[in-house]
Amino acid sequence: MTTETIHEPAPDAPADYAFTHLRHVGIAVPDYDHQIEFYTNHWGLTEVGTDGDVTYLAAEGSPERYAVRVRKSADKRLDLISFGAADNKSVDDLALRLGRGGVDLVGEPGPLQTPGGGYGFRFFDIDGRAIEISADVAVRTHRKVEEGESIPVKLSHVVINSPDPEKTVAFYERHFGFRVSDILMHPRMGRMMWFMRTNTAHHSLAIARGPHVALHHASFELRGLDEYMRGTGRLLRSGAEKIWGPGRHMAGSNTFSYFLDPNGNTMEYTTELEVLDEDTWHPHLYDFTNPEVADQWGTANAMNEFVASRSFNDPDKGLFVAPPV
Numbered sequence: 001m002t003t004e005t006i007h008e009p010a011p012d013a014p015a016d017y018a019f020t021h022l023r024h025v026g027i028a029v030p031d032y033d034h035q036i037e038f039y040t041n042h043w044g045l046t047e048v049g050t051d052g053d054v055t056y057l058a059a060e061g062s063p064e065r066y067a068v069r070v071r072k073s074a075d076k077r078l079d080l081i082s083f084g085a086a087d088n089k090s091v092d093d094l095a096l097r098l099g100r101g102g103v104d105l106v107g108e109p110g111p112l113q114t115p116g117g118g119y120g121f122r123f124f125d126i127d128g129r130a131i132e133i134s135a136d137v138a139v140r141t142h143r144k145v146e147e148g149e150s151i152p153v154k155l156s157h158v159v160i161n162s163p164d165p166e167k168t169v170a171f172y173e174r175h176f177g178f179r180v181s182d183i184l185m186h187p188r189m190g191r192m193m194w195f196m197r198t199n200t201a202h203h204s205l206a207i208a209r210g211p212h213v214a215l216h217h218a219s220f221e222l223r224g225l226d227e228y229m230r231g232t233g234r235l236l237r238s239g240a241e242k243i244w245g246p247g248r249h250m251a252g253s254n255t256f257s258y259f260l261d262p263n264g265n266t267m268e269y270t271t272e273l274e275v276l277d278e279d280t281w282h283p284h285l286y287d288f289t290n291p292e293v294a295d296q297w298g299t300a301n302a303m304n305e306f307v308a309s310r311s312f313n314d315p316d317k318g319l320f321v322a323p324p325v
Helices: 032-043 088-100 165-176 225-238 305-310
Strands: 021-029 046-050 054-058 068-072 077-084 119-124 130-135 154-162 179-186 190-197 205-209 214-221 242-248 255-260 266-270 284-287
Touching: 021 032, 021 154, 021 214, 032 046, 032 054, 032 068, 032 225, 077 154, 088 119, 088 130, 088 165, 154 165, 165 179, 165 190, 165 205, 225 242, 225 255, 225 266, 242 305
Parallel strands: 021 068, 077 130, 154 205, 179 284, 214 266
Antiparallel strands: 021 077, 046 054, 054 068, 119 130, 154 214, 179 190, 190 205, 242 255, 255 266
């Protein structure tokens, strides 16, 4: 395990973060009814709206109108990842800069027609994922998650797979000012995962080396360690397939329990993700063949080829195709 300065942003990267925070993730699934049942009855999200083919699910502790959007579709795909911007001018400035930089915009900035409204636009990242940026979205009346409640407080982060992660990392650095917090490496396979931040949280986005473009996992933060363990136990009792955990990572120092949802996407419960002092932080290059890098506690099942392959997911069928909603 070594500590070093990993990346310097590209010369034309934004001076500050273009995104303020992660808003929500949208997925499309063939087995729609089971997906909604899993999220509401087992995972702990709250249904806040539906039109029959699209359902919006909120985390009780978050002011975001929803944390997950599920759309009924014959094709399984990651519909979009949504980030916040400081204000409408920031949205317009970003659209102008992306257009000049050759990024493929789905449409020009304008009023959003999804719950909470707001002002924003969508574009395709370098791998073909749809990304949304928005400002002025109406907040949801939320509440404090109480002691012992083992339900998500908020969407913590999203991890994506790329067959050329170096290129994907450079794209997010150059256009949005993301900074690398830490990197995982393997002695034979090289660098394997980049943890990237758009605020002081250790990561809102991570990019993993994978055989194809796909969602690696989405992670949901629980109130604390007790709630995290209670939630992990509830999922185990429900019969959901546990992939990895419970344990505590070294990069980000957050806890982890990974489960498969009914459509084969990996979902994570976590808590205590590290908040960085950006004036003093230096990225680490972690060798994840060191057992303590994968799991500081030593309580999780071993990270092996079976565990890794479950997070490869199916190839995304929606690349460079805008979701209909």
